[in-house]
Amino acid sequence: MAGGSREPGRTVTSKVLSILEAFEKSRGALSLTDIAEKSGLPLSTAHRLVNELTGWGFLSREPNGRYQLGIRLWELAQNTGRQLRDAARPYIQDLFSLTGETAHLAVRSGHEVLYIDRVYGSKRLPRASRVGGRLPMHATAVGKVILAFEEDWVRDAYLNRQLERHTAHTHVDPKRLAAELTQIREQGYATTLEEVRLGSCSIAVPVFHTGRIGAAIGLVLPTSQAATMTRHLPVLRGIAAQIERATARIPLESLLGSHAAGTE
Amino acid sequence: MAGGSREPGRTVTSKVLSILEAFEKSRGALSLTDIAEKSGLPLSTAHRLVNELTGWGFLSREPNGRYQLGIRLWELAQNTGRQLRDAARPYIQDLFSLTGETAHLAVRSGHEVLYIDRVYGSKRLPRASRVGGRLPMHATAVGKVILAFEEDWVRDAYLNRQLERHTAHTHVDPKRLAAELTQIREQGYATTLEEVRLGSCSIAVPVFHTGRIGAAIGLVLPTSQAATMTRHLPVLRGIAAQIERATARIPLESLLGSHAAGTE
DNA sequence: GGAATGACTTCCACTGAGCGGAAGCCAGTT
DNA sequence: AACTGGCTTCCGCTCAGTGGAAGTCATTCC
Numbered sequence: 001m002a003g004g005s006r007e008p009g010r011t012v013t014s015k016v017l018s019i020l021e022a023f024e025k026s027r028g029a030l031s032l033t034d035i036a037e038k039s040g041l042p043l044s045t046a047h048r049l050v051n052e053l054t055g056w057g058f059l060s061r062e063p064n065g066r067y068q069l070g071i072r073l074w075e076l077a078q079n080t081g082r083q084l085r086d087a088a089r090p091y092i093q094d095l096f097s098l099t100g101e102t103a104h105l106a107v108r109s110g111h112e113v114l115y116i117d118r119v120y121g122s123k124r125l126p127r128a129s130r131v132g133g134r135l136p137m138h139a140t141a142v143g144k145v146i147l148a149f150e151e152d153w154v155r156d157a158y159l160n161r162q163l164e165r166h167t168a169h170t171h172v173d174p175k176r177l178a179a180e181l182t183q184i185r186e187q188g189y190a191t192t193l194e195e196v197r198l199g200s201c202s203i204a205v206p207v208f209h210t211g212r213i214g215a216a217i218g219l220v221l222p223t224s225q226a227a228t229m230t231r232h233l234p235v236l237r238g239i240a241a242q243i244e245r246a247t248a249r250i251p252l253e254s255l256l257g258s259h260a261a262g263t264e
Numbered sequence: 265m266a267g268g269s270r271e272p273g274r275t276v277t278s279k280v281l282s283i284l285e286a287f288e289k290s291r292g293a294l295s296l297t298d299i300a301e302k303s304g305l306p307l308s309t310a311h312r313l314v315n316e317l318t319g320w321g322f323l324s325r326e327p328n329g330r331y332q333l334g335i336r337l338w339e340l341a342q343n344t345g346r347q348l349r350d351a352a353r354p355y356i357q358d359l360f361s362l363t364g365e366t367a368h369l370a371v372r373s374g375h376e377v378l379y380i381d382r383v384y385g386s387k388r389l390p391r392a393s394r395v396g397g398r399l400p401m402h403a404t405a406v407g408k409v410i411l412a413f414e415e416d417w418v419r420d421a422y423l424n425r426q427l428e429r430h431t432a433h434t435h436v437d438p439k440r441l442a443a444e445l446t447q448i449r450e451q452g453y454a455t456t457l458e459e460v461r462l463g464s465c466s467i468a469v470p471v472f473h474t475g476r477i478g479a480a481i482g483l484v485l486p487t488s489q490a491a492t493m494t495r496h497l498p499v500l501r502g503i504a505a506q507i508e509r510a511t512a513r514i515p516l517e518s519l520l521g522s523h524a525a526g527t528e
Numbered sequence: 529g530g531a532a533t534g535a536c537t538t539c540c541a542c543t544g545a546g547c548g549g550a551a552g553c554c555a556g557t558t
Numbered sequence: 559a560a561c562t563g564g565c566t567t568c569c570g571c572t573c574a575g576t577g578g579a580a581g582t583c584a585t586t587c588c
Binding site: 011013014020021023027052056068074075076082091093109114121122131132246 | 344
């Protein structure tokens with residue numbers, strides 16, 4: 001039957017999930033053709049699956065014919081990690097109101113920091129991070145502080161990889177980074193200075209859970225405030241302590257559902 | 265061979281999605297057996313699919329062997345409706361800081377209100393609503409205000425259904441509800457008094473987009489404040505205007521991706 | 529201790545759901 | 559009127575998916 005590009009061995013499940021993931025790679029709505037391309041599926045296969053997903057509300061179709069992730073997906077996903085987000089949210093808000101700066105809550109996911117929550121003001125700011133987004137650990141204050149307090153093997157594994165450079169200021173030398181992490185562990189907080197993006201710096205402190213590092217909270221500020229950002233340390237530490245208290249009674253697994261679902 | 269409960273005609277996609285939806289019906293982690301039961305699949309089929317979903321990070325397995333929705337799902341879903349949430353978030357925060365009361369942003373989804381965002385303080389409060397959660401429109405202030413300003417056919421369709429009663433105070437008489445909606449349209453805000461849950465009341469105002477009702481913002485307060493809750497109206501209206509301004513340039517579809525993916 | 533229970537995992541031969549090339553359709557565009 | 563690009567439908571072949579049954583592994587109970 002004339003060859004064809006049939007790629008046997010691919011499960012239906014993997015096709016469905018590829019379709020959903022196609023939307024991660026690109027902002028905004030996708031046409032059927034885009035989806036087929038990004039997910040590596042023949043057009044007619046994509047068509048059939050996309051239709052079914054739309055029927056279930058996992059995709060939605062805009063008036064112009066393009067597709068978007070559906071609200072059903074979002075609704076479902078709200079259950080994920082809710083314990084941590086819900087418990088920590090008011091404190092992250094306090095952190096923002098007390099400092100007036102963009103405040104973050106992040107955890108480790110594989111070799112990256114995953115931003116769980118973020119509270120910010122209405123002034124427009126250049127946003128490198130976003131809720132649900134990932135950044136490398138060595139370039140962010142939340143990442144560094146998590147890495148610093150992680151178990152040795154996690155830190156060692158991390159430092160053995162090629163460290164991505166974001167700006168000229170990113171610390172990518174494993175030796176120097178290791179030394180920096182030691183210092184962070186001693187002083188109890190981490191900072192960055194234009195290591196993800198020019199114009200902004202950040203400071204973060206650890207949040208512990210059952211004796212282990214669980215998450216980190218941090219602030220992002222314009223570089224102009226770099227010299228004085230340690231003035232926020234008392235607030236950061238106070239809020240971290242409150243989050244620790246609020247989450248202490250929640251079993252670790254149900255905080256994020258064993259959050260090592262690391263991409264990469 | 266020999267009968268068996270094979271249910272032909274069921275697509276793989278539907279099985280995968282049923283598994284994901286199984287987690288909506290029940291708080292917390294599920295065992296494989298639970299999943300199989302809730303999704304109506306034979307155990308071995310569920311096992312295979314669950315394994316694959318876990319591999320992709322759409323489910324995660326806790327140390328105790330139970331499954332949870334995975335972070336991957338949550339990450340993906342953050343893209344949904346981000347435009348509206350991100351644009352409105354700072355204003356909802358202001359609404360909370362200015363009033364000190366739990367603040368909500370909600371849209372209509374089918375015949376229900378869907379809570380898009382929620383800002384609250386650290387004091388423990390009985391929470392009827394949650395982000396990603398749904399409530400009937402006639403029992404909530406945000407719901408009533410959306411219904412009041414919706415197109416006639418939406419309102420008529422709604423009133424033609426059996427209206428669910430949550431407490432003794434829920435307004436379930438279609439005639440009286442219709443009159444109430446007219447009044448809401450005239451006065452420009454809606455209130456409830458213990459209509460979802462005893463002990464709390466609420467007030468909400470509409471948020472328009474391109475001339476149509478797009479969303480609603482509201483406050484939930486303890487019943488003790490019911491008599492004076494209209495004092496928050498100026499703030500509510502001011503914030504609504506700001507959200508309208510902030511979202512005006514965003515095309516309607518990309519706000520939530522044509523949000524009528526209504527369950528029910 | 530060992531049998532019984534409950535929950536998960538693996539196996540494997542049958543089969544229909546899924547497949548996808550090709551043809552059809554429908555707006556725009558030239 | 560021919561062309562183009564993107565979506566939708568069709569349909570016979572075939573392999574991914576299936577799920578009953580048997581195997582494994584804790585835990586509980588006698």
